Amino acid sequence: MNYGVLTPKEARELIRGGKLVRPTSGIAKGHVQANLAILPKDLAFDFLLFANRNKKPCPILDVIEPGSFEPKLIAKGCDIRTDIPKYRIYKHGELVEEVDNLLDIYRDDFVAFLIGCSFSFENAMLAAGIPVRHIEDDHNVPMFITNIPTVPAGPFHGNMVVSMRPIPYDQVVKATTVTARYPAVHGAPVHIGDPGQIGIKDVMAPDFGEPSVFKDGEVPVFWACGVTPQSIAMTSKPEIMITHAPGYMLICDPVDEDYAV
Amino acid sequence: MNYGVLTPKEARELIRGGKLVRPTSGIAKGHVQANLAILPKDLAFDFLLFANRNKKPCPILDVIEPGSFEPKLIAKGCDIRTDIPKYRIYKHGELVEEVDNLLDIYRDDFVAFLIGCSFSFENAMLAAGIPVRHIEDDHNVPMFITNIPTVPAGPFHGNMVVSMRPIPYDQVVKATTVTARYPAVHGAPVHIGDPGQIGIKDVMAPDFGEPSVFKDGEVPVFWACGVTPQSIAMTSKPEIMITHAPGYMLICDPVDEDYAV
Incomplete structure (x- = not known):
């Protein structure tokens, strides 16, 4: 089945019914995806x-206040407890469980934050003729915890997580300018080239997702990633924090171009 | 004295000492100013x-948490209780007092929000040869409460406030594109032309500030305004809310270009 042609609503319904449990890159093509x-x-x-202090990794697209399960601005009719394929539960900084839904877990005092995702600019990359390896090879995007510090707020502190895409050296500038048009979904890269400069020891051993293979003449390019809150959960150790599983995102109604400048 | 050549720190020190009590447009030229x-x-x-839901009128530049009086990201060494020329105190939605400082009033549980200001793009307008009437005529910018609703959050709701500048009809497009480069300080206009379309009855009778005179062939152009929280305070009636007096802003360290895209 070609999941790219699904509408966001159709995709969320399949996910809600347990019929579409896979990384969401490429599903409902052209529509924005969000981290949770x-x-x-x-x-x-x-x-x-x-x-707010770390807009590059954590651009807020919508916030669900207590008493509602629907991200009204970006996903009409969605129930945030069921419409993501996989969730992760962190307690005191430890990943304790991965679950399919939050129906028995969601508390009256929960606030849900939907955060922009770099999948949203990948169509623009493809349209510009820039390869996106993890789509070509159909695997989850590789993500890395860097040594780039975030600006703390209250108990929240830690380092930025980035996603990585191998880019042919003669398309690096284009990859930068094309993605810069999407500041609400991470925008331009945070680093180009040597992974060691941002604290990544082995570009073939990601902290989340799966490795992407490099072809001759390709350079690793790194974008700020909405998985950063999961790294922050690990270092800041809140009593409880629930996130999506990396790569398994919320599929939203707006199209990518709605977030372009 | 030419206040334009002051550094932000010098301007804040004069204000703190009570020696510079006037609308801040044009002071420490080239540096960003903020609403409070x-x-x-x-x-x-x-x-x-x-x-976050109303970024156009309320772009957050910095937040001071309880225990500090310094907006560290935008004004090093500043004391938010003294470094704005005039403050307004709203209680249950009513403007009860205008004061010179907050030394005796600031509470342990206060959080201070610094919000972008359209004064920050006026240098770019002047550099592009676009007139800024309230600078030419040395008066406070005219501001109006519109009928444009904001997106509510908790108790906060109400209509957007806009600032107005008369622009020659053949420079309206340029005024739009020049200011669009500054999305963190209100960016492009929200309305061009007929004031009645956004609920403004008399463009010569502003709700805040002073009227700007029109020359032949000039069109009223309206930008989202950081005075919006004062209108919100009036409709949402929080127990207490303190703001700057309209036009009397915090002068910040960053230069306008730091907020350009």
Whole structure:
């Protein structure tokens, strides 16, 4: 089946029914995808402030307040407890469980944050003739915890997570300018070239996702990643934090171009 | 004295000493200026969420958490209680007092939000040969409460406030594209032309500031304004909210170009 032609609503319904459990890159092509971070209300101000101070990895697309499960601005009719293929539960900084839905877990005091995702600019890359290896090879995008510090807020602190795409050296400038048009979904790269400069020891051993193979003349290019809150959860150790599983995103209604400048 | 050549630090020191009490447009030319909104901590999440949902009128430049008076990201060494020429105190939606400083008033639970200001793109307008009437005529910029609704968050709701500048009809497009480069300080206009379309009855009777005179062939152009929180305070009636007096801004360290895209 070609999941690219699904509407966002159709894709969310398949996911809700347990019929589409896979990384979401390429599903409902052309539509924005979002990262998820759920926290209790008493940590919500500090986390929203953290996101405001770290817009590059944590651009906020929507926030669901207690009493609702629907991200009204970006996914009409969605239930955030069921419409992501896989969720991760962190307690005191430890990943304790991966679950298919949050129906029995969602608390009255939860606030859910939807955060921009770099999958949203991949169509623009493809349209510009730039290869996206993890789509070509049909695997989850490789993600790495860097040594780039975030600006802390309240208890939230830690280093930035980045996604990586191998880019032919003569298309690196184009990959930069094309993605810069999408600041609400991570925008331009944060680093081009030597992974060691940003604390990555082995570009073939990602902290999340799967490795992408390099062809001759390709350079690793790194973009800020909405999985950063999961790294932050590990270092900041809130009582509870629920996220999507890396690469398994919320498929949203807006099209990529809605977030272009 | 030519206040334009002051450094931001010099300007803040004069203001702190009570020696520079006037609208701040044109002071420390080339440096960003900010609007202020102070609220108790228990309303801080809802207000930050309101600002995130209404980025056009309320772009957040910095947030001061309880225990500090310094907006570290945008004004090193500044004391937010003294470094703005005039403050307004709203209680339950009513403007109850205008004061020179907050030394006796600032509470342990206050959170201060610094919000982008359209003064920050006026140098770019002048550099492009576009007149800025309230600078030419040395008066406070005219501001109007519109009928454009904001997206609510918690108790915060109400209509957008805009600033207005008369622009020669053959420079309206240029005024739009020049200011669009500054999305963090309100960016492109929200309306061009007929004031009635956005609920403004008399363009010569602003709700805040002073009227600007029109020359032949000039069109009213309206930009989202960081005074919006004052209109929101009036409709949402929080127990207490402290703001700057319209036109009397915080003069910040970054230069305008730091916020250009």
